Amino acid sequence: MNLDFVFSPQSLAVSGVSANPESLTNRNFFQPLLDFGYQGRIYPVNPNLTELSGLRAYPTVLDIPGPVDAAVCAVPAHLSIDVMRQCAQAGVKAVTCFTAGFSETGEAEGQQLENKLVEVARSGNVRIIGPNCLGVHHPAVGLTFESGASKKRGNVALLSQSGGNTRELLLVGARRGIEFSKVISYGNASDLNEADFLEYFAQDPNSLVIGAYMEGIKEPRRFLHALRGLEGRKPVVILKGGRTSAGARAVVSHTSSLAGDQQVWDAMCRQTGCTQVDNLPELADSLLAFSMLKSPRGRRVGILGIGGGATVLAADDCEKAGLIVPPFPVEIRQELAQFTPAAGTGLLNPVDTSSDVYWEPVLFAESARIIARYEGIDMIFVMFATFQAVRRGVEALRSQIEAILEVGAEIDKPLLIVLFTAGLLEGEKVAEDVNPLFVDAGFPVFPTFQRAAKAVDRFMIYPRNRDS
């Protein structure tokens, strides 16, 4: 099914806005549309308002002159049936139902309310997103629920049953350069569900990588079929919420989902070449790798860093994750030794360079060049420890980074960055300053070797990359 009417409406009614700019509905829906410059018409709906932020407000959707393609329903649950009925009458095609208090409450009343909502929508040819969700983020048309998200049009599609997790991924993505094409937070999936969105993203030419946070499956056959169709075409990365017994209980009260049998779930992912991850940071890491990383020819990594213990652990992290850190031959070591002192360094791979080389951009870049030239490695990891850079200043670090980015642009092997902060605020501040340099140049940045290596391992397992 073509869901353009969901993702690219030309007009949007927001029911439940308030005069208070800090109200949940204003913050989640009205204000973000203004911040993103939504390209369609915005109709605030509230019987007590005549105007909001310079836009005319209407008592009900039925009072809006002209067509209304889509609506957000953010009124209390017991009022939402009326709003849905009005939307149906007004010819609205898609309603994002933000309101919670339906089937996920586990109460008969909530279940009946959700049944009624669906019934009213179906009889009026309205499709529901949710309830209990944030709906659509589509930067190309300026439609969003999160002002802090990136406005760039990216290539990563995301479907998610959790509004909070989606918001977090959007914010993390904006920092790390994970740029989204279309995102849907779909909550209880009372009507449109995972299969609808996956099928749509499968056909979307702007979506080349697909991420998912899922708590259950409404239509397993359709979903599996869509996954099969995507195999080898577009990577799909799934984080499954509710894999444990406590998690399975929690997804019932969160989105009234049935967590399902985890072995069946695993088999489905295995059979379709789908990447499973264990938590949100890993989901972000994998989406970053799939959307930004050049395919390495193999699993052999060259590591350039500083610090004896730090590079030992970097090598361990890479090999524990299934990558290979081969020793450099004597020629490569000799080239490095021409300007790297022998004392307090290591040149075997990992390279633990000297402080003099590390802080001299020309020499640091030359080290990376020599390593990248070695035919025995397929990619190069360069480590920057920002918490140690505090004393030297951001400018010195910037010079190093720029020199490395030049090397990255010259070589045909993937270059990955580990920007290590040790979780210390001073390091985080420096990282925030320099991170855009990497993102803008298109090089993926990871906070630790462990996470970088795991993301690369998963990237390499994906058939298209493995075979290349």
Added chain:
Amino acid sequence: MNLDFVFSPQSLAVSGVSANPESLTNRNFFQPLLDFGYQGRIYPVNPNLTELSGLRAYPTVLDIPGPVDAAVCAVPAHLSIDVMRQCAQAGVKAVTCFTAGFSETGEAEGQQLENKLVEVARSGNVRIIGPNCLGVHHPAVGLTFESGASKKRGNVALLSQSGGNTRELLLVGARRGIEFSKVISYGNASDLNEADFLEYFAQDPNSLVIGAYMEGIKEPRRFLHALRGLEGRKPVVILKGGRTSAGARAVVSHTSSLAGDQQVWDAMCRQTGCTQVDNLPELADSLLAFSMLKSPRGRRVGILGIGGGATVLAADDCEKAGLIVPPFPVEIRQELAQFTPAAGTGLLNPVDTSSDVYWEPVLFAESARIIARYEGIDMIFVMFATFQAVRRGVEALRSQIEAILEVGAEIDKPLLIVLFTAGLLEGEKVAEDVNPLFVDAGFPVFPTFQRAAKAVDRFMIYPRNRDS
């Protein structure tokens, strides 16, 4: 052997200081002694200086009037033999040899130099720490190599072959409330080695938890014997560098260590009830848990947080790590439901509370109290998402936290905090602001449920905690 002469010298010569305050020796040794208010006498040693920061400087150690208990040797490797000889003549008992360029270079020359250094020291009854190390951090006497470390006297001893990793743990510890009793960075372990330090820490009444970053073992029998003696007395947490083939290669060039057979290593840890961890953050997490956490009676966790998806994943993280998140009985849910709305919440454990309750300190604390009262759980995890708190302001968050800390002080079950920043700078800033509230009150803080749960799992596996 009593190593008080290493850790509590009454006078210390620093050989290799310079007029340049930014020199490595000044930054690593001289300045930190001033910053920490070292209680003994400091003797700067450099033939070209007569004074440094108001202290009289001496051409050599031999020129210092009065006894010199210990020295730091930070001159180039080829000059260190002479310095060692002078230290021997001057009756210095312990020399921290910072200088690198010895056996770890893998060159015959470096090996010979190290042999010579040891020979000169032995014949003069001097004990060597290192070479290729940072030496002693002992806050009780103001002896340190890291000005950013905490000055508090703690109960965690640390032995480490990597100066950089030690420094990182000190900085992370200062933030997270891991307070150290005595720390030793011992590099190549040419003379004093892991067994000496472990035996000493075993007898030290101020060291109740022992951490280690090790790349090899010089004296496996003595070390094993010391571990056996510690079993059930003091927890020992070890991070082994060089577990993979690339890591094993790297430890040779870092500290000329033999990584050894990992299965033998694992067996040793298993037999002695020693906790092994996989990386530095996990080492910090475990040291924090062992030094700060009250023993829970069992593995059953009550989770209080906000966000449907976030609490689903929190429950999954806990159970994946081997903890149990049991469902609350109807009475507990009813108590919570008295002030928690039904829509958009979950009360089954994990508790996904409403925004109104979360931001109302009295109600949030009452939620924690109700959960803690339930006899079916052994500990309580409370989640704060600082990146979401940015809009509400730090003061509002502080009120919530203070209310929770009151509950923590009332109850006899351990309370753990997950202070979740999503890696976003705004969240990190807020976390930095409020983190001391928890640390000062003695409650351990973890950045994710995954890391909290893993640390608790390891804590519970430790025999003393398991049996209690």
